[in-house]
Amino acid sequence: MMRPALAVGEALRQRAAVSDAELDQVFPDELRDRSHLHWTPVAVAIRAAELLAPTADTRVLDVGAGVGKLCLVGALVTGAMWWGIEQDAVQVAAANRAAWALDVTHRTRFVHGDGSRLAWDEFDALYFYNPFSTVMLAPHASPFLRYATIRATLRRVEQHLAAARPGTRVVTFHGFGGALPPGFTRLAREPAADDALELWIR
Numbered sequence: 001m002m003r004p005a006l007a008v009g010e011a012l013r014q015r016a017a018v019s020d021a022e023l024d025q026v027f028p029d030e031l032r033d034r035s036h037l038h039w040t041p042v043a044v045a046i047r048a049a050e051l052l053a054p055t056a057d058t059r060v061l062d063v064g065a066g067v068g069k070l071c072l073v074g075a076l077v078t079g080a081m082w083w084g085i086e087q088d089a090v091q092v093a094a095a096n097r098a099a100w101a102l103d104v105t106h107r108t109r110f111v112h113g114d115g116s117r118l119a120w121d122e123f124d125a126l127y128f129y130n131p132f133s134t135v136m137l138a139p140h141a142s143p144f145l146r147y148a149t150i151r152a153t154l155r156r157v158e159q160h161l162a163a164a165r166p167g168t169r170v171v172t173f174h175g176f177g178g179a180l181p182p183g184f185t186r187l188a189r190e191p192a193a194d195d196a197l198e199l200w201i202r
């Protein structure tokens with residue numbers, strides 16, 4: 001039998017075992033089949049949160065936050081503040097609802113928009129789970145438009161990263177689709193689920 005959302009949140013706070021199937025109950029049924037391919041698994045999110053937020057005053061942004069799984073787990077296992085920006089309004093609504101169910105609305109914020117167009121200077125740490133391969137275009141959009149949109153997005157992201165403050169942390173899972181600009185040093189690469197978590201610091 002599955003525990004209620006508050007008990008699942010409390011278990012994560014206590015670092016007790018919580019499966020993905022159990023946490024995913026806080027998200028709408030019709031979105032849950034995305035979990036396996038598109039959402040950070042719980043165990044990976046816990047480790048990513050440790051790498052992103054070593055102190056409670058850290059402000060973290062998940063660029064392409066989906067239903068907010070990374071931010072929600074981060075808010076439960078660290079004292080930091082977690083922001084997610086997501087291009088799909090349905091997933092933003094699901095993230096806000098899940099934050100309420102898990103009682104972490106005071107340390108999470110989810111906004112709807114294009115993460116590559118947001119100013120990132122308010123944040124100390126950034127998380128990318130290979131977000132930019134999922135572009136929201138009309139179904140009949142040409143492959144050329146799709147490719148050009150991804151390239152333009154990655155150019156903006158690389159420009160943001162090139163302007164990041166010293167000390168900015170970047171954690172990737174499955175990379176972000178581009179290259180970290182000069183000035184970033186990779187401090188860790190750890191196996192995580194079917195890929196790796198990488199920690200980069202400016």
Ligand SMILES: C[S@@+](CC[C@H](N)C(=O)[O-])C[C@H]1O[C@@H](n2cnc3c(N)ncnc32)[C@H](O)[C@@H]1O
Pocket residue numbers: 037038039040062063064065066067068069070085086087088091113114115116128129130131132133134135153
């Ligand atoms: C692989 S999922 C990762 C979800 C979440 N970060 C996690 O780890 O559970 C990538 C998400 O990025 C979103 N995305 C892609 N491009 C985006 C953009 N330019 N701005 C905001 N969100 C974007 C997609 O809609 C998708 O929900």
